[in-house]
Amino acid sequence: MTLRDTTHRTRFSLLIALAVLLTIPALTGGDSFARPRSLATSEILSSPTDLAMVPVLPPAVCGVQATDVPEDGGGIISVTWEVPEDAPGTEFITGFEIFRYAPGETLALIGDVPPADREFEDGSAEDGTTYQYVVRSVSRSGFTDSEPSGPAVASAQWFARGRLPVLLVTLFFCIAVLFFVHRAKGGAELFIRKIPGLEAVDDAVGRATEMGRPVLFVPGIETVSEVGTLAALTILGHVAKRVATHGTRLLVPVADPIVMTTAQEIVRAAYAETGQLDAYDPGSVAYLTYDQFGYTAGVDGIMVRERPEAVFLLGTFYAESLILAETGHAIGAIQIAGTKETSQLPFFVAACDYTLIGEELFAASSYLSREPVMLGSLKGQDLTKMVIIYVIVLGFVVGSVGALVFPDGSSFFSRAFDALYSWFG
Amino acid sequence: MKRTVPLLITFLTGFFLIVSFFVPHEPFGQLEQRLLVWFAIVSGFAMLLGVDSLFRAHLKRIVRAREGRWHSLALLLSLVVTLAVGIIGFARFGSPFHMQSPFMFVYTYGIIPLQATMFALLAFYIASASYRAFRARNTVATLLLVSAVIVMLGRVPIGAAISQFFPVAQEWIMDVPQLAAKRGIQIGAALGAVSMSLRILLGIERSYLS
Numbered sequence: 001m002t003l004r005d006t007t008h009r010t011r012f013s014l015l016i017a018l019a020v021l022l023t024i025p026a027l028t029g030g031d032s033f034a035r036p037r038s039l040a041t042s043e044i045l046s047s048p049t050d051l052a053m054v055p056v057l058p059p060a061v062c063g064v065q066a067t068d069v070p071e072d073g074g075g076i077i078s079v080t081w082e083v084p085e086d087a088p089g090t091e092f093i094t095g096f097e098i099f100r101y102a103p104g105e106t107l108a109l110i111g112d113v114p115p116a117d118r119e120f121e122d123g124s125a126e127d128g129t130t131y132q133y134v135v136r137s138v139s140r141s142g143f144t145d146s147e148p149s150g151p152a153v154a155s156a157q158w159f160a161r162g163r164l165p166v167l168l169v170t171l172f173f174c175i176a177v178l179f180f181v182h183r184a185k186g187g188a189e190l191f192i193r194k195i196p197g198l199e200a201v202d203d204a205v206g207r208a209t210e211m212g213r214p215v216l217f218v219p220g221i222e223t224v225s226e227v228g229t230l231a232a233l234t235i236l237g238h239v240a241k242r243v244a245t246h247g248t249r250l251l252v253p254v255a256d257p258i259v260m261t262t263a264q265e266i267v268r269a270a271y272a273e274t275g276q277l278d279a280y281d282p283g284s285v286a287y288l289t290y291d292q293f294g295y296t297a298g299v300d301g302i303m304v305r306e307r308p309e310a311v312f313l314l315g316t317f318y319a320e321s322l323i324l325a326e327t328g329h330a331i332g333a334i335q336i337a338g339t340k341e342t343s344q345l346p347f348f349v350a351a352c353d354y355t356l357i358g359e360e361l362f363a364a365s366s367y368l369s370r371e372p373v374m375l376g377s378l379k380g381q382d383l384t385k386m387v388i389i390y391v392i393v394l395g396f397v398v399g400s401v402g403a404l405v406f407p408d409g410s411s412f413f414s415r416a417f418d419a420l421y422s423w424f425g
Numbered sequence: 426m427k428r429t430v431p432l433l434i435t436f437l438t439g440f441f442l443i444v445s446f447f448v449p450h451e452p453f454g455q456l457e458q459r460l461l462v463w464f465a466i467v468s469g470f471a472m473l474l475g476v477d478s479l480f481r482a483h484l485k486r487i488v489r490a491r492e493g494r495w496h497s498l499a500l501l502l503s504l505v506v507t508l509a510v511g512i513i514g515f516a517r518f519g520s521p522f523h524m525q526s527p528f529m530f531v532y533t534y535g536i537i538p539l540q541a542t543m544f545a546l547l548a549f550y551i552a553s554a555s556y557r558a559f560r561a562r563n564t565v566a567t568l569l570l571v572s573a574v575i576v577m578l579g580r581v582p583i584g585a586a587i588s589q590f591f592p593v594a595q596e597w598i599m600d601v602p603q604l605a606a607k608r609g610i611q612i613g614a615a616l617g618a619v620s621m622s623l624r625i626l627l628g629i630e631r632s633y634l635s
Contacts, residue, residue: 071449072449072454073449073450073451073454073455074450074451156449156450156451156454157449157450158448158449158450159447159448160446160447160448160449163446163447166446166447167447170443170619173616173619173620173623174623177620177623177624181629223468225464227618227621227622228618230621230625231621233632234630234632237632238632256471256475257468257471257472257473257474257475257478258467258468258471260471260474260475260478261471261474266632283481283482283485286478286479286482287474287475287476287478287479288479289479290472290475291536291540292540293539293540293543293544294539294540294543296543297539297543305493319544319547320543322547322550322551322554323543323546323547323550325554326550326553326554340614340617340618342607342610342611342614345610347554349558350554350555350557350558351550351554351557357610357613358610358611358613358614358617359610359613359614359616359617360617361614361617362614362617362618362620362621363617365621365630365632366624366630369632373629374624374629374630377620377623377624377629378620380620381616381617381619381620384616385612385613385616388612388616
């Protein structure tokens with residue numbers, strides 16, 4: 001079950017945390033935010049008691065390495081180091097300060113990190129300039145500098161080589177889709193399996209018309225940049241056309257203003273396309289609230305008051321999925337739901353009449369339109385999925401044989417599995 | 426023309442975003458971050474449209490004395506009061522999120538309990554949905570019932586107290602058949618999402634443009 005983060009709540013928690021942090025030094029009389037400094041020996045050994053308790057200077061960190069961050073847009077050098085854990089004074093380290101110098105320049109402080117960190121990213125490096133770094137370990141008794149790192153030069157890359165497998169799979173996918181689209185345009189017959197949830201769309205609208213009750217369409221709670229919301233909006237166009245043709249009332253409560261304007265345009269265009277523009281009610285697509293549970297309460301209220309006969313729950317849903325679906329079930333509506341959120345699917349399956357599972361939601365617009373070009377893209381998708389399944393099966397066989405028959409890990413199978421894993425893992 | 430320009434903008438935006446995923450070098454590297462800022466700005470202005478829609482719908486209901494007008498009045502008053510206390514908080518404390526701000530009072534003692542109340546309803550709905558889903562009407566439903574009982578018992582201390590079988594069995598169910606099905610759905614959904622994005626970028630899918 002996922003709760004959507006709320007900015008307000010996060011800010012509220014941060015404010016509380018900040019208030020507590022600011023209060024602690026005042027209560028204890030300490031100065032926890034004082035910047036560590038190098039103390040004179042006379043300051044440290046101010047009394048015989050201190051003499052017995054004095055911590056030693058922190059140890060110098062070792063293995064300082066500076067390297068250009070790979071596959072980035074340049075300007076970043078990563079600095080790493082190790083701390084000799086057994087050295088005396090390690091436990092007193094309060095943090096690390098990172099200094100940098102270029103040829104002909106003096107040491108300059110560029111940042112500091114907490115004692116648990118062993119890495120720092122210098123985002124202020126200039127591409128092409130050679131830098132060396134010194135890491136200073138700091139404690140309340142003073143500081144110790146490390147040996148300088150080797151030289152490092154930041155540079156920008158034109159291609160993220162680590163993403164090559166993604167590029168190749170994407171290209172294959174694009175080619176497969178374009179191939180089947182081309183075939184569909186050429187008049188080839190493409191078989192698409194029956195999806196009961198989509199077959200029931202027209203029946204649900206028809207039933208609402210017969211009963212004289214409205215159709216409720218809920219396009220999820222995410223913004224229009226979410227692909228699940230886009231998929232829901234494409235189905236909304238189809239539902240709106242049916243509703244306009246039958247003269248049924250349509251209700252579309254939304255949780256995002258951009259989704260609202262998009263949905264309004266889609267519904268208006270559907271009414272216009274069916275020659276029923278006069279029947280279009282601009283208030284049928286209404287904004288409720290951006291708040292997750294406020295929206296849930298609003299939609300539940302609409303369900304109970306308006307008693308829709310058909311309820312469509314399509315798009316991206318989180319914790320509110322079951323609350324909405326159970327309310328729809330309680331009013332006796334025929335419910336068609338669909339989402340790509342795997343954690344919400346069981347709730348829809350339990351409470352709704354039909355559920356579009358994962359990819360079926362994205363296939364809906366192609367399925368409903370029955371346009372050959374759209375169906376072609378579905379076939380391309382299926383082909384890519386088939387290839388991925390073959391790769392998974394191949395990986396399973398090669399990995400299993402390598403582990404069971406040649407357990408020393410040096411066989412061809414083990415190497416082949418490692419290669420497959422590094423590409424697709 | 427009315428459709429060509431939006432389609433062209435969609436294609437070019439999508440194309441350059443895909444390029445920026447593979448090319449970290451400027452000017453592509455930070456493109457996504459920049460566009461997210463644009464999106465945030467557009468969303469901010471679009472919020473005004475949302476508030477306008479909300480205001481009109483409920484104001485109409487109040488003026489025409491329709492059923493539920495008192496609820497509409499309560500909603501509009503809440504909206505105005507929350508806005509007012511936010512502005513007061515900003516004026517007095519420099520931020521509506523200041524601990525002493527009246528906005529935070531409304532948020533802490535009004536909005537959070539209301540959200541928690543709605544979320545708490547879920548527990549009851551889970552019970553009613555489970556009751557229907559777990560009825561052993563056929564073989565598959567019986568299998569679901571048995572799996573659910575094992576998982577539920579395996580995840581609470583009483584399950585382990587009854588038998589060590591329950592924690593082990595629930596772990597296997599969650600790690601093997603459940604995860605396999607979940608990953609299958611996720612792979613299909615991811616490919617479906619990519620396929621749909623491709624249809625939109627290539628202008629094959631146009632229903633969102635109406």
